[in-house]
Amino acid sequence: MKKIAIFTMDVEDFGDTFCLQGKSEGLPSAEDGAYFFLEECEAHGAKATLFAVMEHYERDKALLQYAKMHGHHIGVHGYRHARPSEMGREAFGKELSKAKEVYREAFLEDPKFFRAPGWAIDDECLEELKEQGFLLDNSRVPHSGKYPMYVKAAPLEGYKEVSPNLHEKDGFFTLDMPSGRLLWYQQAPLGGGVLIRFASWLSVRQNLKAYLKTGKPFVFAAHPLEFSLAKLPDLRKRLNFHERYYVAARHKGYRRRLRKIFRLLKKMGYALGMYEDLLKE
Numbered sequence: 001m002k003k004i005a006i007f008t009m010d011v012e013d014f015g016d017t018f019c020l021q022g023k024s025e026g027l028p029s030a031e032d033g034a035y036f037f038l039e040e041c042e043a044h045g046a047k048a049t050l051f052a053v054m055e056h057y058e059r060d061k062a063l064l065q066y067a068k069m070h071g072h073h074i075g076v077h078g079y080r081h082a083r084p085s086e087m088g089r090e091a092f093g094k095e096l097s098k099a100k101e102v103y104r105e106a107f108l109e110d111p112k113f114f115r116a117p118g119w120a121i122d123d124e125c126l127e128e129l130k131e132q133g134f135l136l137d138n139s140r141v142p143h144s145g146k147y148p149m150y151v152k153a154a155p156l157e158g159y160k161e162v163s164p165n166l167h168e169k170d171g172f173f174t175l176d177m178p179s180g181r182l183l184w185y186q187q188a189p190l191g192g193g194v195l196i197r198f199a200s201w202l203s204v205r206q207n208l209k210a211y212l213k214t215g216k217p218f219v220f221a222a223h224p225l226e227f228s229l230a231k232l233p234d235l236r237k238r239l240n241f242h243e244r245y246y247v248a249a250r251h252k253g254y255r256r257r258l259r260k261i262f263r264l265l266k267k268m269g270y271a272l273g274m275y276e277d278l279l280k281e
């Protein structure tokens with residue numbers, strides 16, 4: 001089994017983040033974080049997959065077309081930045097059709113890859129993705145249920161595990177995000193998100209190494225705001241302490257951490273690939 005690492009970004013701005021929805025007036029764009037991520041991927045010889053929120057296509061057009069032109073892939077991160085499993089299948093289906101319409105017009109092809117906002121996917125929404133012709137979903141986060149930000153992992157009824165973390169049903173695939181025992185949480189997400197961003201590097205590295213030793217596919221999932229160096233206005237009036245920390249802390253530190261992760265993957269014998277490389281295996 002080839003060890004494959006896939007680099008992805010959910011392209012959303014401050015205002016799409018759940019804790020800032022409706023409270024983002026006057027905030028700068030976090031787009032510099034996306035360009036930084038693409039440059040780092042290119043510097044390490046990786047092609048990324050960017051998941052776009054399709055209702056914001058016009059806002060993100062220059063970035064997405066730049067990425068496409070440079071050989072990165074574009075997936076769908078919803079029409080709106082809203083959790084699919086909370087909408088129910090019918091409403092999700094309508095949003096997905098709208099997202100596909102914008103995607104087709106923008107990129108002159110059908111989208112293949114999907115990641116759910118908030119990682120919130122269930123079996124019904126996966127069925128809808130399959131029906132609407134998607135090839136692969138990468139939203140499922142196996143975790144122990146102690147992690148309040150994530151919904152319970154979809155049960156995947158009728159799927160078979162074709163390779164580690166990759167499940168298939170009628171030619172449609174869903175790939176699990178990497179998870180491990182980070183901090184006091186049992187089985188927490190390891191490929192991006194709050195813990196990997198804020199836990200000490202010592203702890204992150206130890207857990208990443210344990211995961212990478214298994215040879216399972218590694219998926220890194222970033223957001224522009226995590227790398228953005230845009231200067232933010234005073235957020236004390238609109239956000240609580242945790243929310244402020246989430247949007248405003250450690251951006252330079254996380255840039256350095258990304259480079260360390262690239263180095264660690266190389267050391268552990270991982271090749272930088274894309275979703276298709278995993279399906280070929």
Ligand SMILES: [Zn+2]
Nearest residue numbers: 010012117118
């Ligand atoms: Zn998102």
